[in-house]
Every structure is written in C-alpha cells, then in structure tokens.
Amino acid sequence: MKNHPLRTGNAHLLRQATPGPCNPHLNLGVRQPKWGPMLAPLTRPDLPATLSAAIWRGVKGECPRCGKTKLFGRFLKPVTDCPSCHQDWTLHQADDFPPYISIFLTGHILAPAFIAIGTSDLSLGVMIGITMVLATVLLLAFLQPAKGATIALQWWLGMHGFKPGGRVEFSAPPKGAPGSPWG
C-alpha cells in the first residue's frame, strides 16, 4: 500500500483501472465476496430464491444455480462445471450423506410394507425376495436425488469450495445495480 495511488497523489489512476473483484487493490478495505472468475452473472429469476428451491432443482437433477442443464453426467457423478452458468460442481463434498438419506427414506417407506408382508400368508422365501427387491429399487431410486439435494444444499450455504454460496449471490445487487460485484 506504500505506493498506492491515493498516497502518491495519482488518484486519477484509479479511474483508469477496472474496479471490482478482479482488481483486489481497488477494494480499499471493503470486504467483498470472492466471485469465481468463470462464473457468469445470473439474473434473479435464474437463481433459486430459497434453499428449498435450490434443493428441489438438485432433487430433479438440474443445475441448482441456473436450472438449465443437467447436474449429473453419470448416475452419481456430477458434471465438472455447468455448460450454461459455469458453476464448478467438483467442489462438493457429499461423501456418505446421500446414502444415509436414501437408507433413511427407504426404511421409513418400507417399514409398513414389511409389516404387511410379514403378516401375510406368503412363504418365507417369497417374503425375503419381495423385501430385497423393494429395498434395492428404492435405495437406488433415492440415491441420485439425495446426492443432487446434498450438492444444492452445500452450494446454497457456501460450504466447502462453494464461495460465494447461492444465498450470498442471491442477496448481492444484480448486474448493473450500484455496488454490484458484476460491474
């Protein structure tokens, strides 16, 4: 800061440079969120307004940020970055949480079914076969939506590498407005 334009009398140099998050020397002590350089600004209708809206996009397998593209390239592997809004989705750390969600939901849904099957006149082999098939199908069916919801939750809250999170981005002034980080 020794040779900062404000100290050396060259304050006019500040006007020549581009203000904003790309030039950290021009923030002049004002703390601003770090905006990813590849992240395209989105209009408010594109961004989810609430955590539940972001999670619902993740559950449907859509990009939680823009909702325009697919979140998953393969069954449980999210795309590296969104082709539309360029959000980096490798930053998530969903780990074992989606299987926990899937097991929890499957258990609660199947509990009454197990009771009904257990009190029926079916043979033991048929009972085991039905419950195994039902449990496997439900567990697999819930896995991808649970992972999408987990990624959306982490992105919205700005967890792990998701800086800024969706909540911070939604509350920031939109592009063109005074104080907008997008200029």
Ligand SMILES: [Zn+2]
């Ligand atoms: Zn997107």
